[in-house]
Amino acid sequence: MSADLQAHIERLAQDLDVELWLLINGDPDLDPYGEAVSDPRVVKITHAPTTLAPYMVALHELGHHASHAWTGKTLPRLECEALAWNWAIENSLIEPDWNLIYARLAAYGRLADTNRRFKRTQSFTDLIVRVAALTGTDAISVTHNGDPQKDPPS
Numbered sequence: 001m002s003a004d005l006q007a008h009i010e011r012l013a014q015d016l017d018v019e020l021w022l023l024i025n026g027d028p029d030l031d032p033y034g035e036a037v038s039d040p041r042v043v044k045i046t047h048a049p050t051t052l053a054p055y056m057v058a059l060h061e062l063g064h065h066a067s068h069a070w071t072g073k074t075l076p077r078l079e080c081e082a083l084a085w086n087w088a089i090e091n092s093l094i095e096p097d098w099n100l101i102y103a104r105l106a107a108y109g110r111l112a113d114t115n116r117r118f119k120r121t122q123s124f125t126d127l128i129v130r131v132a133a134l135t136g137t138d139a140i141s142v143t144h145n146g147d148p149q150k151d152p153p154s
């Protein structure tokens with residue numbers, strides 16, 4: 001299975017004309033983290049996408065390339081995040097890691113409560129409510145305040 005997941009990510013990257021950079025950080029306990037870069041078209045990931053969480057992160061970063069243009073100014077940031085996660089969910093070969101997705105979305109939701117640069121969009125709210133339900137989280141709690149602990153994942 002793990003080889004299948006990595007092969008899937010590599011194939012999608014190829015189809016999207018995206019370079020995949022695996023940045024080994026030496027700490028297997030660190031959260032899997034990724035970043036999508038528009039020019040050149042690159043996805044940076046910190047863990048090989050051979051297990052569920054790193055696979056979801058890699059799918060999400062590829063989703064940025066697949067699901068929205070990189071104009072940056074026309075789409076709100078949280079809209080881009082929602083589009084990339086929706087794409088990851090649709091393209092996952094296995095049951096998505098709903099807890100991971102919820103945690104990432106909730107981090108952005110908390111920023112939206114405290115930072116004017118981050119605004120919830122309808123599709124962001126629709127997605128976080130849907131994912132919260134799948135994790136058994138009370139949907140009310142996802143639309144209210146929290147304190148941002150650190151920069152959100154990209």
Ligand SMILES: [Zn+2]
Binds near residue numbers: 081
């Ligand atoms: Zn993202």
